[in-house]
Amino acid sequence: MSYDKELAAAKKAASLAARLCQKVQKVLLQSDVQSKNNRSPVTVADYGSQALVSFLLQQEFPAGFSLIAEEDSKDLRKDGAQEIVERITKLVNDSLTSDGSYSVTLSTEDVLKAIDSGKSEGGSEGRHWVLDPIDGTKGFLRGDQYAVALALLDRGKVVLGVLACPNLPLTCISGADRHSPNNEVGCLFFAEVGGGTYMQPLDGSSTVKVQVSAVENPEEASFFESYEAAHSMHDLSSLIAQKLGVKAPPVRMDSQVKYGALSRGDGAIYIRLPRKGYREKIWDHAAGSIVVSGMDQFHSVCYFLSKAGGVVTDAAGNPLDFSRGRYLDLDTGIIVTNQKLMPSLFKAVRESLEEKALSL
Ligand SMILES: Nc1ncnc2c1ncn2[C@@H]1O[C@H](COP(=O)(O)O)[C@@H](OP(=O)(O)O)[C@H]1O
Ligand SMILES: [Mg+2]
Ligand SMILES: [Mg+2]
Ligand SMILES: [Mg+2]
Incomplete structure (x- = not known):
């Protein structure tokens, strides 16, 4: 079975979310960062990325939509969170506008609902999207590495995956090539079941097939x-x-x-x-x-x-x-x-x- 349509939608959603995150990382404010009850950090970019990916996937695949995602809107619905919810909503709407193919404007309630679509329990039946809107939030806050990670499960198995890595150099980061003068960053990795793994710059301008190291020693x-x-x-x-x-x-x-x-x-x-x-x-x-x-x-x-x-x-x-x-x-x-x-x-x-x- 081919998952080409799902893969194309996943790549687009993860790339747009990565751009949203990049914008926030550049101007991160202390007020953008909250602490969840397990004391792990969460930022407006985590929420914005989740709302955006959830909304875009739901537009493409409305029938039986199921998403398992890290964040929820509980803290955003508390007193005093209105300002932060408005900031997230603006980020999401700006991303949709910048893409040009969407003429919708989401309300704050639309954004909260999109975030809460990620509450699926998954399992071994049917299809479920799996999203980490920012994986490595601590890295994101340090200005280091983080990823938008999106996958699709079909009957309990991972059938496609997309990793948007906005701060990863396009060239090798270890060994002899480490000091390459080309310090351009921003990689999108994607794989579909049985089809190998590919990498593109985040702007999608070229594609290369990649392979794991063949080192035996x-x-x-x-x-x-x-x-x-x-x-x-x-x-x-x-x-x-x-x-x-x-x-x-x-x-x-x-x-x-x-x-x-x-x-x-x-x-x-x-x-x-x-x-x-x-x-x-x-x-x-x-x-x-x-x-x-x-x-x-x-x-x-x-x-x-x-x-x-x-x-x-x-x-x-x-x-x-x-x-x-x-x-x-x-x-x-x-x-x-x-x-x-x-x-x-x-x-x-x-x-x-x-x-x-x-x-x-
Ligand atoms: N005590 C712990 N042990 C292992 N993993 C943890 C952890 N606390 C948090 N994590 C997970 O580690 C992820 C980051 O992975 P890594 O260690 O490879 O950077 C976090 O993802 P988030 O940043 O999405 O919350 C979080 O889910
Ligand atoms: Mg987290
Ligand atoms: Mg994570
Ligand atoms: Mg995360």
């Missing part, structure tokens, strides 16, 4: 991990890297930009080991995982025969299961690399986890 591999030490245990990943023989220091970066960079071979390994008790959400990995694998992990024929795609599993070697609702139920963490390196990465992960358990 871990000594030549570099690895990615979260910038935030609270999101992934850096001591454990450095133990894993040491066991593998990785020589290069870790590349620490926010968000699913790590999956995008990996999909074009900027590094060969991504290790994510959250602290005990943390539950991963599907919007933090749906788009990234298909961009790296270039296909659905559950299509086992592709999974075993492909040489080009990367492999994404949990720390027990299981493929990620997006069919269980808003959360991923997985063993310990997520590891990503190419087909050749996966057996040794997996072994190093198991040994390191066992050593850590013994030392507790």
